[in-house]
Each structure stands twice: as structure tokens, then as C-alpha cells.
Amino acid sequence: MIAWFARNTVAANLLMIFIILMGVNGIINRLPVEVFPMFTPDEVEVRVTYRGATPEQMEESIVVPLENIVADLPGIEEIKSSAREGRATIEIEAETGYDPRVLLEDVKSRVDSINSLPEGIEPPVVRIEEHLHEVITLIIHGNMSEYDLRKLGERIRDEAGRLEGISRVEMRGLRNYEINVEVSETILQEHGLTLQQVAEAVRSSAVDLPGGVIKARNGEVLVRTEGRAFDKADFEKIIIKARTDGSHLTLGEIANVTDAFEEEQVVMRYNGKRCAV
Secondary structure (H helix, E strand, O other), rough: HHHHHOOOHHHHHHHHHHHHHHHHHHHHHOOOOOOOOOOOOOOEEEEEEEEOOOOOHHHHHHHHHHHHHHHHOOOEEEEEEEEOOOOOEEEEOOOOOOOOHHHHHHHHHHHHHHHOOOOOOOEEEEEEEEOOOOOOOOOOEOOOHHHEEEEEEEHHHHHHHOOOOOOOOOOOOOOOOOEEEEEOOOHHHHHOOOHHHHHHHOOOOOOOOOOEEEOOOOOEEEOOOOOOOOOHHHHHEEEEEEEOOOOOEEEEHHEEEEEEOOOOOOOOOOOOOOEEO
């Protein structure tokens, strides 16, 4: 190639001039370059919260009915769903050129009309999926317990969220709080109780258990409750049954109640130590 250009200097010069002109044209009529380019979102998202439900329950009682009721809507390219404990997400992608706002209204109408969803769920949230740009990542780490690390992360998150120009602050990497209740099968038999009866007593109490299970050696029972108590002491005071002498048998008398974190969660580390992001 070099030898050919050496013998054909005119062609070489013309090629050089062409390259220079193309460069000048690119500078004058340059393509727009943006750090955070604007684009039109093309997905509608449906989120449903059902505290304490297992992923299997979320799939069977929420995800499948919602997928079926929107599947025949016009303008849908693809439907993607995910289910985890207590939460389900359905992402509905619009066909190219189809107005996602029209699809949003259609999906809202269908979701509002469904009456087969289980009682106790929070109202489904239907919206055009937001594509937010992460401006800054702050890593919080140090020699402290997971409880203290979460408290510090929550305080920083709340303070940052009040700053002007910030629309959302999220914290990741730490597990959610939960209350663990472990019951001895022997103690249950002594008091003539079953695991299901204990679970029902917790459900009917004025306690807010975000979701979890009551465990015994022969199984576990899913628990969902509503109310306003949040710590170990509140759970220990739950009345399981009334004794013949008029006194009450409480959960703390028959079970080991502990403050804890979710057993299964994504864990983030920085330099080998647990961190919040």
C-alpha cells in the first residue's frame, strides 16, 4: 500500500485533502455529545408489594394474573417479570414507535380492573419506568456492627435526599431488618399449642412484621401482620393465649425472639469489609 501511494502521489494528496475536509466538516457539524443524553423511555413498569409472601406465592397469585390480563394489549413488544419475597415487578416494553404513554394508560386500566389479586396487597404501582442517572456513589464502611452501619447509612441517605436538585437517593448492600422467632416443639406441646396457632396469634396482634417466618424443628409458618411495633420487646409481649387463672401466655415465654437481618441478601464489601453504597 505504501509503495502504491509513493508511485501515485496525486491520489495520495487527494486522499489526504479528503480526510482533512471530512475532519473539518465533523468539527463544524459535529454530532451532539452529552454526558446524560435525553431519550424517551419505552417501558411500563408494574410493581406490587405483598409483605411476607414467598417468591412462589408472588408468582402464582400476582405475576401470572397480571401478565395474563395485559398480554393482549396492542403495542407490546416484550413482557419481563421477576418475583422475590414480598415484591413483584412486571416490565412491559413498548414496540418501536408506539407511544409508551398510551400503553401506560392501557396497562393502568387493565390492572385496575383485575379483582383476583389476594387481599392484603398494597395497591399496584403502574408507571413509565424511570431511567435515572447515577451522579455520585458514596461508600460507607468502617469497624462497626451491621446494625450501626445501617443506621449511619440511613441517616446519610435521608440528609442527602433533602439536598436541592437530588430526586432520589438509594442505599444498597445491607440486609433489611427482621424479627426471628424460634419456637421449641417441646414447649409447644407443654402448652398444648401448634406452630400454626402461634403464627396466627402474631398475625392477629397489633404488630408490624415486615415479613418472615416463625420457625420450629418440624417446619415454619409464613407471617404477615400490620400495626406499629418494631422491636424485640414488642414481639415478646404478644399474647398467645389466656390461662385459666386469667393471666396471659406471651410469645416471649415460649419462643426465642431476636432482632436480626434477612438471611438471604446481596452483600457488598469494600476492602474486605461490609459496606453500604
